[in-house]
Amino acid sequence: MVDVIEILKRYSEDVNKEIDEALNTLEPETLRDASTHLVKAGGKKLRPALEVLACQAVGGETEKALKAAASLELIHTFSLIHDDIMDNDDTRRGMPAVHKVWGEPMAILAGDTLFAKAYETIIKTADDNIPYERVIDALRVEVDACIKICEGQALDMEFEDTFEVSEEDYLNMIYKKTGALISAATSAGAIIGGASTYQIEALTNYGKSLGIAFQIQDDYIDLTGDESIGKPVGSDLVEGKKTIMVIHALQKANPEDHDRLIELLTAHDESIIPEAMEILNKYGAINYARALAYDNVIHAKESLTLLPDSEAKNTLMKLADFVFNRKS
Amino acid sequence: MVDVIEILKRYSEDVNKEIDEALNTLEPETLRDASTHLVKAGGKKLRPALEVLACQAVGGETEKALKAAASLELIHTFSLIHDDIMDNDDTRRGMPAVHKVWGEPMAILAGDTLFAKAYETIIKTADDNIPYERVIDALRVEVDACIKICEGQALDMEFEDTFEVSEEDYLNMIYKKTGALISAATSAGAIIGGASTYQIEALTNYGKSLGIAFQIQDDYIDLTGDESIGKPVGSDLVEGKKTIMVIHALQKANPEDHDRLIELLTAHDESIIPEAMEILNKYGAINYARALAYDNVIHAKESLTLLPDSEAKNTLMKLADFVFNRKS
Numbered sequence: 001m002v003d004v005i006e007i008l009k010r011y012s013e014d015v016n017k018e019i020d021e022a023l024n025t026l027e028p029e030t031l032r033d034a035s036t037h038l039v040k041a042g043g044k045k046l047r048p049a050l051e052v053l054a055c056q057a058v059g060g061e062t063e064k065a066l067k068a069a070a071s072l073e074l075i076h077t078f079s080l081i082h083d084d085i086m087d088n089d090d091t092r093r094g095m096p097a098v099h100k101v102w103g104e105p106m107a108i109l110a111g112d113t114l115f116a117k118a119y120e121t122i123i124k125t126a127d128d129n130i131p132y133e134r135v136i137d138a139l140r141v142e143v144d145a146c147i148k149i150c151e152g153q154a155l156d157m158e159f160e161d162t163f164e165v166s167e168e169d170y171l172n173m174i175y176k177k178t179g180a181l182i183s184a185a186t187s188a189g190a191i192i193g194g195a196s197t198y199q200i201e202a203l204t205n206y207g208k209s210l211g212i213a214f215q216i217q218d219d220y221i222d223l224t225g226d227e228s229i230g231k232p233v234g235s236d237l238v239e240g241k242k243t244i245m246v247i248h249a250l251q252k253a254n255p256e257d258h259d260r261l262i263e264l265l266t267a268h269d270e271s272i273i274p275e276a277m278e279i280l281n282k283y284g285a286i287n288y289a290r291a292l293a294y295d296n297v298i299h300a301k302e303s304l305t306l307l308p309d310s311e312a313k314n315t316l317m318k319l320a321d322f323v324f325n326r327k328s
Numbered sequence: 329m330v331d332v333i334e335i336l337k338r339y340s341e342d343v344n345k346e347i348d349e350a351l352n353t354l355e356p357e358t359l360r361d362a363s364t365h366l367v368k369a370g371g372k373k374l375r376p377a378l379e380v381l382a383c384q385a386v387g388g389e390t391e392k393a394l395k396a397a398a399s400l401e402l403i404h405t406f407s408l409i410h411d412d413i414m415d416n417d418d419t420r421r422g423m424p425a426v427h428k429v430w431g432e433p434m435a436i437l438a439g440d441t442l443f444a445k446a447y448e449t450i451i452k453t454a455d456d457n458i459p460y461e462r463v464i465d466a467l468r469v470e471v472d473a474c475i476k477i478c479e480g481q482a483l484d485m486e487f488e489d490t491f492e493v494s495e496e497d498y499l500n501m502i503y504k505k506t507g508a509l510i511s512a513a514t515s516a517g518a519i520i521g522g523a524s525t526y527q528i529e530a531l532t533n534y535g536k537s538l539g540i541a542f543q544i545q546d547d548y549i550d551l552t553g554d555e556s557i558g559k560p561v562g563s564d565l566v567e568g569k570k571t572i573m574v575i576h577a578l579q580k581a582n583p584e585d586h587d588r589l590i591e592l593l594t595a596h597d598e599s600i601i602p603e604a605m606e607i608l609n610k611y612g613a614i615n616y617a618r619a620l621a622y623d624n625v626i627h628a629k630e631s632l633t634l635l636p637d638s639e640a641k642n643t644l645m646k647l648a649d650f651v652f653n654r655k656s
Contacts, residue, residue: 086433086437109485116471132463150444
């Protein structure tokens with residue numbers, strides 16, 4: 001596990017340099033500070049690493065992938081800032097959320113700024129001797145992911161008010177909310193690296209499956225993980241979130257347990273956690289989620305089969321296992 | 329005046345078609361409704377018209393300019409939705425603001441969606457046989473304007489808490505907040521139309537001066553105009569806004585009037601309007617603003633001198649006068 005974290009960190013410095021360069025000219029200072037706050041707070045930098053590795057896996061140069069990598073991190077950070085306002089979350093990456101420090105108006109603006117800066121940054125890839133057509137293709141992939149992120153967040157918000165969420169609805173929502181940008185990362189990396197059509201498809205599929213596994217694992221960690229990530233265990237249950245575990249249990253449960261689970265999930269109180277967990281376990285919901293995440297990890301790895309062997313390909317394989325095994 | 333309004337409407341239908349096409353696939357329905365709300369409410373469609381006219385003025389085809397035109401309107405609408413949340417404005421274009429109908433979270437998301445859709449739409453210009461390099465150049469201009477819009481809004485918010493705003497500060501703020509996107513419209517139109525470097529520069533300068541005149545006129549209308557635009561006359565004074573009139577009066581006033589004007593502008597009460605107007609008039613602030621707007625209109629028109637004569641050029645000339653003479 002340690003070496004994967006090292007890999008994720010390997011490109012962090014270069015990517016941060018690109019991001020700093022993009023943001024340090026912003027005025028006024030307040031906007032600059034609000035925009036850089038979360039970037040400085042760290043984060044795993046999973047998307048930039050995936051983008052660079054995908055570029056390497058098709059024989060592309062790392063240097064030329066860095067601007068798109070920074071761009072993906074800027075998009076991710078923009079979406080976190082706006083999500084935290086919408087979900088009224090107080091902390092992020094162990095620090096107060098942007099809107100908690102600068103207020104909602106400045107946080108909205110900081111998100112918008114990072115969004116625009118993301119595009120400015122990927123467009124600069126054209127200065128790295130990447131053909132214009134390829135830059136446009138990479139951009140198209142990123143823009144498409146941004147639209148999906150918005151749709152995914154809207155679906156997630158809509159699911160808050162209903163228990164009529166099917167597994168298909170859930171998978172569509174997490175693909176859009178989380179999978180699309182992770183998939184855009186490997187896809188853009190492949191495009192910038194000069195990949196063939198089938199290589200782009202392979203790496204896009206890898207990213208899509210990885211992204212879905214990533215989100216299922218996120219939901220799993222919330223139920224079982226430690227509290228070091230800053231969220232109390234079971235907080236999704238208290239919030240009544242429609243995770244894959246909840247959807248599966250509601251689908252399998254007898255009428256009595258079904259109605260009781262809904263009762264518990266609408267109480268919005270910490271005291272419901274043990275009983276809700278019991279119902280989830282009774283219907284094998286946690287094992288089901290693990291299996292579904294694992295299927296996606298296998299699918300992600302299989303997608304890479306046709307790529308030539310390389311260190312980057314190996315690392316992408318390891319990253320898939322990391323996503324399944326991570327505890328935070 | 330009537331024929332200019334007709335000109336603005338001339339391309340509205342085509343532009344709306346592009347926008348509808350961009351938005352009608354959005355899911356869920358709530359996000360689609362919130363995203364299309366303001367678009368359906370109308371608006372002058374000044375930016376799309378400017379983009380198409382700039383394209384025509386350099387000999388480009390109208391058809392090929394429509395996607396970028398739609399893209400500019402999407403950016404404008406995104407910024408209005410987010411501004412209304414930040415400024416806590418209840419109405420826009422005679423309708424309730426998006427956040428008043430769907431709540432702040434969905435309004436943030438609707439803005440983000442339009443922002444992403446704007447880029448998706450301009451990228452599609454590549455499908456209209458426009459060389460990739462030119463699409464990237466047009467995109468660069470739009471992205472740069474988006475960053476400036478965010479900076480301009482942040483500066484505007486910052487000015488709320490201080491009376492130490494110079495005319496230079498003000499002009500920088502309104503250029504970023506309003507001028508940059510209007511200038512991006514004429515610049516992108518020229519680029520897509522296949523303009524030479526000096527033609528692009530001429531049309532960019534035209535847009536910049538026009539945009540500044542437009543914003544000064546907006547401030548002027550607030551003080552003198554009718555209430556048919558949905559804002560009470562003098563509302564900027566009640567809000568204590570640092571318009572060019574206020575900045576000029578504070579700069580010229582004797583210490584007594586200076587301090588009294590600040591007192592009035594910090595009262596946030598409608599009763600201050602007559603006395604504040606009196607001080608503005610005493611120091612010729614309103615005439616000063618008119619003269620400054622007029623200078624910018626003249627400069628905008630002069631920028632077009634080097635362009636070949638055409639109907640589009642004539643219309644751009646008329647539009648400059650329209651901006652100076654409009655009452656709403």
